[in-house]
Amino acid sequence: xxxxxxxxxxxxxxxxxxxxxxxxxxxxxxxxxxxxxxxxxxxxxxxxxxxxxxxxxxxxxxxxxxxxxxxxxxxxxxxxxxxxxxxxxxxxxxxxxxxxxxxxxxxxxxxxxxxxxxxxxxxxxxxxxxxxxxxxxxxxxxxxxxxxxxxxxxxxxxxxxxxxxxxxxxxxxxxxxxxxxxxxxxxxxxxxxxxxxxxxxxxxxxxxxxxxxxxxxxxxxxxxxxxxxxxxxxxxxxxxxxxxxxxxxxxxxxxxxxxxxxxxxxxxxxxxxxxxxxxxxxxxxxxxxxxxxxxxxxxxxxxxxxxxxxxxxxxxxxxxxxxxxxxxxxxxxxxxxxxxxxxxxxxxxxxxxxxxxxxxxxxxxxxxxxxxxxxxxxxxxxxxxxxxxxxxxxxxxxxxxxxxxxxxxxxxxxxxxxxxxxxxxxxxxxxxxxxxxxxxxxxxxxxxxxxxxxxxxxxxxxxxxxxxxxxxxxxxxxxxxxxxxxxxxxxxxxxxxxxxxxxxxxxxxxxxxxxxxxxxxxxxxxxxxxxxxxxxxxxxxxxxxxxxxxxxxxxxxxxxxxxxxxxxxxxxxxxxxxxxxxxxxxxxxxxxxxxxxxxxxxxxxxxxxxxxxxxxxxxxxxxxxxxxxxxxxxxxxxxxxxxxxxxxxxxxxxxxxxxxxxxxxxxxxxxxxxxxxxxxxxxxxxxxxxxxxxxxxxxxxxxxxxxxxxxxxxxxxxxxxxxxxxxxxxxxxxxxxxxxxxx
Numbered sequence: 001x002x003x004x005x006x007x008x009x010x011x012x013x014x015x016x017x018x019x020x021x022x023x024x025x026x027x028x029x030x031x032x033x034x035x036x037x038x039x040x041x042x043x044x045x046x047x048x049x050x051x052x053x054x055x056x057x058x059x060x061x062x063x064x065x066x067x068x069x070x071x072x073x074x075x076x077x078x079x080x081x082x083x084x085x086x087x088x089x090x091x092x093x094x095x096x097x098x099x100x101x102x103x104x105x106x107x108x109x110x111x112x113x114x115x116x117x118x119x120x121x122x123x124x125x126x127x128x129x130x131x132x133x134x135x136x137x138x139x140x141x142x143x144x145x146x147x148x149x150x151x152x153x154x155x156x157x158x159x160x161x162x163x164x165x166x167x168x169x170x171x172x173x174x175x176x177x178x179x180x181x182x183x184x185x186x187x188x189x190x191x192x193x194x195x196x197x198x199x200x201x202x203x204x205x206x207x208x209x210x211x212x213x214x215x216x217x218x219x220x221x222x223x224x225x226x227x228x229x230x231x232x233x234x235x236x237x238x239x240x241x242x243x244x245x246x247x248x249x250x251x252x253x254x255x256x257x258x259x260x261x262x263x264x265x266x267x268x269x270x271x272x273x274x275x276x277x278x279x280x281x282x283x284x285x286x287x288x289x290x291x292x293x294x295x296x297x298x299x300x301x302x303x304x305x306x307x308x309x310x311x312x313x314x315x316x317x318x319x320x321x322x323x324x325x326x327x328x329x330x331x332x333x334x335x336x337x338x339x340x341x342x343x344x345x346x347x348x349x350x351x352x353x354x355x356x357x358x359x360x361x362x363x364x365x366x367x368x369x370x371x372x373x374x375x376x377x378x379x380x381x382x383x384x385x386x387x388x389x390x391x392x393x394x395x396x397x398x399x400x401x402x403x404x405x406x407x408x409x410x411x412x413x414x415x416x417x418x419x420x421x422x423x424x425x426x427x428x429x430x431x432x433x434x435x436x437x438x439x440x441x442x443x444x445x446x447x448x449x450x451x452x453x454x455x456x457x458x459x460x461x462x463x464x465x466x467x468x469x470x471x472x473x474x475x476x477x478x479x480x481x482x483x484x485x486x487x488x489x490x491x492x493x494x495x496x497x498x499x500x501x502x503x504x505x506x507x508x509x510x511x512x513x514x515x516x517x518x519x520x521x522x523x524x525x526x527x528x529x530x531x532x533x534x535x536x537x538x539x540x541x542x543x544x545x546x547x548x549x550x551x552x553x554x555x556x557x558x559x560x561x562x563x564x565x566x567x568x569x570x571x572x573x574x575x576x577x578x579x580x581x582x583x584x585x586x587x588x589x590x591x592x593x594x595x596x597x598x599x600x601x602x603x604x605x606x607x608x609x610x611x612x613x614x615x616x617x618x619x620x621x622x623x624x625x626x627x628x629x630x631x632x633x634x635x636x637x638x639x640x641x642x643x644x645x646x647x648x649x650x651x652x653x654x655x656x657x658x659x660x661x662x663x664x665x666x667x668x669x670x671x672x673x674x675x676x677x678x679x680x681x682x683x684x685x686x687x688x689x690x691x692x693x694x695x696x697x698x699x700x701x702x703x704x705x706x707x708x709x710x711x712x713x714x715x716x717x718x719x720x721x722x723x724x725x726x727x728x729x730x731x732x733x734x735x736x737x738x739x740x741x742x743x
Contacts, residue, residue, distance in 0.1 A: 026316060026320065029315075029319060030312050030315060030316060033312065033315060034308065034312060037335050072189050072221060072222075072223060072349070073190040073192065073219070073223065074091075074189060074190070074191045074192065074224075074225055075191075075192040075194060075216050075222045075223070075224050076088060076192065076193055076194060076227065077194055077213060077217065077225065077226050077227065078196060078227030078239050078258075079196050079227075079239055080196030081196065082196065082229055082239065082258055083227055083229070083258040083292065084193055084194070084196060084227055085193060086292045087225070087227060087258065087290070087292065088109075088191055088193050089292075089303075090334050090338075091191060091338070092113070092122070092181060093183070093303070094122055094150055094300045094303060095150075095297070095298055096150050096151075096153035106165045106173070106195055107160070107161050107164060107165055107172065107173045107174075107176060107177050108174065108175075108176040108177070108192060108194055108195065108212070109157065109176065109177050109193040110176045110177070110192055110193075111179050111180075111181055111190065111191040111193070112179070112180045113181050113183070113189055113190065113191065114180065114181065115182075115184070116182045116183065116184060119182050119183055120184055121150075122150055122182070122183045123147055123181070123183065124149075124150065124153060124180070124181050125144055125145075125146070125179070125180050126143065126144050126156070126160070126177065126178065127143050127177075127178035127179075127180070128142060128143065128144055129160065129163075143180055153179075157177060157179075160177050161173075161177070170202050170205055171205070172205065172209055172212065174215075192216050192222070194213045194216055195209045195212065196209070210242070213242075214246055217243065217246040217247065218246055220252070221348075223252055223254065223344065223348070224243055224247055224252060224253040224254070225254050225256060226239050226243045226250075226254065226256065227239060227256050228240060228256070228258065229257070229258055229259050229262075230257040230259055230260045230263035230264075230289065231263055234279055234280075234281035234282065235281055240255065250282075250285055253285075254286070254288070254337075254340070254344070255279075255282065255286070255287045255288070256287070256289075256290055256337065257290065258291075258292070259291065260289040260290055260291045260314055260332075261291040261310065261313065261314060264289075264291075264317040267318070267323075268321055269322070270321060270322045270323060270324070273318065273321040273323045274324050274327070277289065277324075277327075277328045286331065288331050288332075288336065288337040288340065289314070289331060289332050289333075290333065290334045290337055291310040291333075291334075292307060292310055292334060293306035293307060293309075307334050308335070310334070311332065311333030311334060311335060311336075314333065315332060315333065318332065350739075353731075353735055356731070357728075357732065357735060360724065360727065360728050360731060364721065364724040367717060367720050367724055368721055371717040371721055375714060386699055387691075387692075387699060390552075390691050390699075391688060393535075394556070394684070394691065395684065395688075396535070397532075397535065397556070397687075398683055398687065400531045400534060401527060401528075401531055401679065401683065402679075404449065404450035404451070404527055404530065405450045405451040405454070405527070405676075405680070406451055407450070407451055408450075410534055411449055411531070411533070411534055412534075413446075413448060413449060414447055416449060416529075416530050417446070417447030417453075418453070419444065419445055419446065419447055419448075420441060420443075420445070420456065421444070422447075423453065423519075423523075426522070427518070430518070430519070432464045432512075432515060433508075433511045433512065433515065434508045435464050435467055435468065436607065437467045437607055437610050437611050439463045439464075439467070439611070439614070439615075441456065441459055441460045441463060442456060442459045444456070449523075449526060449527060449530055450523070450527050450530075453523045453526075454520065454523055454676060457516065457519050457520065458671065459618075461512065461516050461664075461667075461668070463614060463618060465509070465512055465660060465663075465664040465667075466613070466614040466617050466618065466660065466661070466664060467614045468508050468509060468512075469610055470501075470605075470649070470652065470653040470656040470657070471504045473500055473504065473645075473649055475642070475645050477500065478496060478500070478645045478648050478649065481497075481499045481500050481648070482495075482648070493648050494651060496652075497648050497649075497651035497652035497655060498652075498655065500649075500652045501583075501655040502583050502584075504652070504656060505583055505656055505663075506579070509579075509659070509660060509663060510576075513575045513576070513579070513667065514572065516667075516671060517568050517571060517572055517671075520568070520675050520676075521564055521565070521568050524564050524679060525561060525564060528557060528561075532553060532557075556687070559686070559687055560683075560687065563682075563683060567675055567679075570674055570678075571670065571671065571674035574674050575667060575670050578666065578670060579663065582659070582662075582663055582666070
């Protein structure tokens with residue numbers, strides 16, 4: 001044998017040895033991975049049971065404390081035939097779903113997974129199709145009693161899909177099918193299997209599917225699992241850009257490359273393999289690569305083994321391609337993904353509970369402080385001390401009312417103030433009479449109370465009052481007003497205009513008085529609640545018994561409201577007297593005291609005319625100027641025609657305008673004098689006089705009830721503190737155990 005042949009034979013033998021060693025090394029890795037996978041699977045399921053049980057306990061504790069804890073949910077999203085249904089089967093641990101690529105999922109399938117260590121075969125029940133999202137009740141009421149065998153689930157889902165979406169393959173429905181699965185290997189979570197979105201074909205169908213799936217992805221507690229077939233290059237992905245419309249940074253999205261067995265066979269060398277697995281186009285986002293069994297009708301044990309075989313087959317191809325194990329080994333195979341999802345789930349559990357724990361600690365501490373303060377205030381002073389304390393409280397309360405009227409943010413306007421719309425809505429069916437013009441009232445969008453709210457009302461009143469036009473007057477009314485004189489039959493237009501304007505002004509202007517007073521009453525009553533809130537929220541313990549006494553506050557409120565009502569009646573009476581005097585004998589100087597606005601037509605008025613005139617007045621334009629002398633028509637004829645009607649009504653309209661302008665100014669001064677001023681001058685003495693005139697027995701009754709209320713409060717606080725302390729300790733123990741199990 002030649003030297004060259006010997007050399008070739010030697011190299012061949014070395015290559016065979018290296019190849020055998022490489023195959024042996026790969027086989028050892030595969031076998032080790034198989035054992036580790038089965039061991040981890042057993043441990044994982046044990047941990048799932050304990051974690052799920054603890055999570056249920058923590059949820060129950062949180063519910064008892066009125067905390068809302070959202071259960072993490074998975075939404076599986078992908079193109080048609082990306083393997084969504086097969087992926088969900090793998091999560092559940094048994095096969096059942098529709099995988100016919102020509103049908104797919106045409107209604108959202110919501111699977112509520114409930115861990116029950118005592119159920120060794122899946123218990124599957126469908127929610128009643130007649131139940132709605134607003135229905136409440138236990139599972140026995142909302143879910144059908146019949147258990148569906150795993151082997152019948154697929155046909156049952158097809159039947160329910162067809163009954164709602166129709167038998168045609170071109171229609172979908174947003175009404176979900178809800179399936180509850182109780183099983184020993186389930187986690188406590190909810191999975192959404194969504195209709196596969198598509199490109200091309202029926203554009204309306206594609207749009208409907210896309211919008212439906214987007215709505216399902218929106219809730220923040222839902223973890224999006226974005227599936228993409230591994231045979232599609234990263235830049236050509238369709239599912240990921242769609243998901244990014246809802247989750248732009250993919251912060252709650254896990255990307256999974258499915259059907260990896262179709263791609264892994266093409267990866268022959270380290271460079272191309274590592275480049276594909278790195279998914280550089282995803283900017284560092286973690287991607288998992290998964291293959292699942294194609295064979296159907298496998299029992300749970302066979303199915304688990306088949307999933308493992310798919311992973312080990314993919315791993316063998318990668319090892320033969322000499323991929324970067326350290327970098328990518330935790331991203332390959334369903335079981336690695338399942339482990340990652342469990343860790344992700346734990347993270348979400350933790351995010352739910354630690355804020356509750358912090359809140360619970362703060363609540364326990366706050367309750368302890370409240371309890372200590374209440375106990376410090378529990379004493380029984382003599383009657384003179386009680387009266388002195390009430391006088392001090394009332395004096396402080398009245399000073400606070402005055403402060404809020406004069407202007408102060410101590411009442412927290414952003415919290416307790418009202419916009420104009422909110423103020424009117426709070427009064428129920430309040431509507432200004434005889435007003436059909438929309439104005440931009442001052443500070444209407446600001447949250448006000450007290451003096452600021454009163455001034456806004458006065459501005460609003462002036463706008464409304466000035467906007468009321470001289471009412472429509474018929475020809476018959478003019479004819480009747482002209483009548484006949486005692487000594488002659490010549491028509492007196494001025495007399496007719498005076499009579500008409502007196503009646504019309506009373507009809508349309510005077511009703512404003514009660515509406516303004518009604519609003520004033522509301523503003524001042526609202527001020528009482530704000531002032532009491534301010535006192536109750538103060539840290540000072542000087543008025544602890546009184547400010548927390550429902551009996552005393554109720555009595556103070558009753559006297560305060562009685563004062564407001566009395567003030568309202570006095571102001572209404574004054575306004576009524578003044579209006580009667582103001583219109584009883586008309587002063588024709590009113591015509592000279594109010595200049596005309598561009599020869600204003602008082603008879604034929606449009607809304608635009610009204611708005612322009614009112615804004616001119618409210619913008620402080622000078623309306624006081626000389627008016628042309630009123631020219632009355634000489635009485636040549638008793639025929640009352642439209643020309644005569646217009647002349648009379650123009651005179652009456654001008655008179656009405658004068659009454660309206662000066663009455664509005666006068667009425668505002670009346671409100672200030674007889675409603676606002678008593679709040680400053682008379683409220684304090686009224687409240688103090690009421691409590692000073694109280695019999696000692698009434699005083700003792702108020703204070704005794706206050707002490708009883710305080711004792712009752714202490715008892716409730718002690719019970720609350722005990723319960724919170726116990727719940728806090730239990731919650732801490734549960735979360736500590738939760739962490740230890742996960743670790």
